[in-house]
Amino acid sequence: MVKTPDTFNIGEICPESGIYKLTHCTCMLDASCDISQKQYTIPLVKGKRFPPCRNCGSSTIKWEFVRKA
Numbered sequence: 001m002v003k004t005p006d007t008f009n010i011g012e013i014c015p016e017s018g019i020y021k022l023t024h025c026t027c028m029l030d031a032s033c034d035i036s037q038k039q040y041t042i043p044l045v046k047g048k049r050f051p052p053c054r055n056c057g058s059s060t061i062k063w064e065f066v067r068k069a
């Protein structure tokens, strides 16, 4: 039985509708930015592809499943 991974790369297909969290990105470490203005969680519908970081456009991030929507 294949275990469903709980982290996803940009461009992967969303396996389950729910809330996903940005796991790491260089912009998260940038203290010059107002962290309260950034989006670290997103709702994503099953079948959609995971997007790049909404704050800085980075495509090297991963998304982590938080909970079902």
Ligand SMILES: [Zn+2]
Pocket: 025, 026, 027, 028, 053, 054, 055, 056, 057, 058
């Ligand atoms: Zn970023």
